[in-house]
Amino acid sequence: MHMHMHMHVHMHMHMHMHLSMTMSMCACTYASHVLVQVRCAAFTVGEDDVESLTERADAALVAAGFPLPTGRRLQAKCETSPPSPPPPSPPSPPWSPPLPPESGSGSEEGSGWDPPLIQVTVEDETALKNALRNETVEKIVIAAKTYKLSGELEITRSVILVAAEPGSVVLDGRDYTKVIYIDVPANVSVELIGLNITFGSSSSWGGGGVYVSNGQVTFTSTNIYGNTASIGGGVMIWNGVVNFNNCQIYNNKAGDGDNVYNVGGTVCAAPMIVQGVVGLIDPCASP
Numbered sequence: 001m002h003m004h005m006h007m008h009v010h011m012h013m014h015m016h017m018h019l020s021m022t023m024s025m026c027a028c029t030y031a032s033h034v035l036v037q038v039r040c041a042a043f044t045v046g047e048d049d050v051e052s053l054t055e056r057a058d059a060a061l062v063a064a065g066f067p068l069p070t071g072r073r074l075q076a077k078c079e080t081s082p083p084s085p086p087p088p089s090p091p092s093p094p095w096s097p098p099l100p101p102e103s104g105s106g107s108e109e110g111s112g113w114d115p116p117l118i119q120v121t122v123e124d125e126t127a128l129k130n131a132l133r134n135e136t137v138e139k140i141v142i143a144a145k146t147y148k149l150s151g152e153l154e155i156t157r158s159v160i161l162v163a164a165e166p167g168s169v170v171l172d173g174r175d176y177t178k179v180i181y182i183d184v185p186a187n188v189s190v191e192l193i194g195l196n197i198t199f200g201s202s203s204s205w206g207g208g209g210v211y212v213s214n215g216q217v218t219f220t221s222t223n224i225y226g227n228t229a230s231i232g233g234g235v236m237i238w239n240g241v242v243n244f245n246n247c248q249i250y251n252n253k254a255g256d257g258d259n260v261y262n263v264g265g266t267v268c269a270a271p272m273i274v275q276g277v278v279g280l281i282d283p284c285a286s287p
Helices: 047-063 125-133
Strands: 007-010 016-019 026-030 034-038 074-078 119-122 139-142 145-148 153-155 159-163 169-172 180-183 189-193 195-198 210-214 216-220 223-225 228-231 235-237 241-245 248-250 253-256 260-262 266-270
Touching (some): 119 125, 125 139, 125 145, 125 153
Parallel strands (some): 119 139, 145 169, 153 180, 159 189, 169 195, 180 210, 189 216, 195 223, 223 248, 235 260, 241 266
Antiparallel strands (some): 007 016, 026 074
16 A cells, blocks of 8 residues: 655754655664654555665755765664554443233233232141231142141231132131131232132131121132031121122021121122022122
């Protein structure tokens, strides 16, 4: 590659001469009295370049009226300019969590995404009661077997209670204790799915199988049978909104309301419960 540049010849008599040549960053010494400096962008200095420089320097000295020095020798010493460093890489963008899927009904308004429920699986009464008390657990999966209870299962918060396999879990009160007691605020939901509730007893009050004090309670594919109480042998509802979906409530015993005793709740059932009922039960609206 050839480029134009300026060569300055400095002599001890303060004379400046300008020559053009093709080289790169070089500093060349001519004899002991002449300093030749050359600047360029890219170069290769070989023998031909040195000869050319010698001839041009001689011509410049002669034109200026100076004799050529004897025993002169042009020495060239050149170094390449270091390549420019590459520009710094742009900083990496900060990490962002992945966006949730856009599909789905979404539990949060406008989010379009339902976060997974926090759930645990339990295999004994102690673990079940501990899970019911643990407010961080939203869904409790009950392993398939019969649980002979030493005391009632108390539900005081929103939770889903579901059998690992529909119909495979039996909650047995042993004719000793009420099976399930539900007491949550009116706007709090509770779901019981795929359970068998039996042999519950409440001789001093109602609801041998289940007592609902308040809340929005949904029973799905749950069978309630063989329970006894003074009133509402199977289920007693004091208040709240209670739905029975595809449930069987039968063969329960009580002084009044063998299967269901509804005091002040809003209750629906599909299919309808037609025997052993005290209080109002409506058919559930079609979904």
